[in-house]
Amino acid sequence: MKIATWNVxxxxxxxxxxxxWLTANPVDVLCLQETKLTDDKFPVAExxxxxxxxxxxxxxxxxxxxxxxxxxxxxxxxxxxLFADAQQRIISATIEGIxxxxxxxxxxxxxxxxxxxxxxxxxxxxxxxxxxxxxAHPNLALLGDYNIAxxxxxxxxxxxxEGEILCSDAERAAFDRLLNLGLKxxxxxxxxxxxxxxxxxxxxxxxxxxxxxxIDHILLSKDLVQRCSACTIDRVPRKWEQPSDHTxxxxxxx
DNA sequence: ATGGCCTCGGTTCGAGGA
Numbered sequence: 118m119k120i121a122t123w124n125v126x127x128x129x130x131x132x133x134x135x136x137x138w139l140t141a142n143p144v145d146v147l148c149l150q151e152t153k154l155t156d157d158k159f160p161v162a163e164x165x166x167x168x169x170x171x172x173x174x175x176x177x178x179x180x181x182x183x184x185x186x187x188x189x190x191x192x193x194x195x196x197x198x199l200f201a202d203a204q205q206r207i208i209s210a211t212i213e214g215i216x217x218x219x220x221x222x223x224x225x226x227x228x229x230x231x232x233x234x235x236x237x238x239x240x241x242x243x244x245x246x247x248x249x250x251x252x253a254h255p256n257l258a259l260l261g262d263y264n265i266a267x268x269x270x271x272x273x274x275x276x277x278x279e280g281e282i283l284c285s286d287a288e289r290a291a292f293d294r295l296l297n298l299g300l301k302x303x304x305x306x307x308x309x310x311x312x313x314x315x316x317x318x319x320x321x322x323x324x325x326x327x328x329x330x331x332i333d334h335i336l337l338s339k340d341l342v343q344r345c346s347a348c349t350i351d352r353v354p355r356k357w358e359q360p361s362d363h364t365x366x367x368x369x370x371x
Numbered sequence: 372a373t374g375g376c377c378t379c380g381g382t383t384c385g386a387g388g389a
Contacts, residue, residue: 319376
């Protein structure tokens with residue numbers, strides 16, 4: 118079983134790329150972030166025609182998340198029941214006995230800003246809810262755009278980014294508190310190429326110079342860690358015309 | 372030094388992203 122996550126930065130723009138990617142990479146589950154579509158505009162028919170069921174939660178202009186699956190999707194929950202939030206950033210469902218949580222964690226804009234405080238409160242509430250969710254569902258995977266580079270090795274220039282948004286101590290501590298629920302970063306279960314990233318700025322030839330960050334992650338509960346035989350980042354779609362600035366992350370479960 | 376790109380909404384610029 119393969120589960121994946123991809124921030125597509127507008128599903129309206131990127132739907133052809135998502136369908137193209139799924140043709141080449143027929144994963145069992147694909148979590149999407151930043152769909153930027155209200156639910157009435159979600160391309161259900163196109164995704165079903167590709168062989169996927171789908172659950173989604175969107176809004177106008179910003180945010181929006183979805184779970185695509187080749188297997189039945191049950192127990193869909195939108196948002197964090199412990200955190201009232203007008204922004205549509207979480208959707209969860211059970212697929213093949215695995216609780217899949219698809220999250221678009223807030224960006225935070227800059228350290229100390231209102232958006233940064235919202236990010237930290239949001240992460241605290243996420244942790245509290247996931248603790249319950251993990252108890253109810255021992256097989257749990259948290260996939261998405263975390264907007265956190267967990268370690269300096271996940272940043273192309275850790276000196277320039279020291280203490281900055283995506284890298285601040287408080288954000289990394291929040292990430293560690295997610296790990297402390299008993300989850301592991303699937304990507305770091307395996308030996309990886311140095312300078313592996315999942316996002317590159319559209320500006321400054323970011324991708325060509327590999328000036329990127331690893332901010333899209335798959336965290337797995339204990340039993341899923343035992344089943345995990347690979348975790349990779351697929352840079353291919355970042356080379357396509359009109360790409361998302363993020364690329365897919367894929368975990369293989371035996 | 373600054374901003375440098377992309378998307379959206381809605382008009383040709385500002386907000387937000389990261």
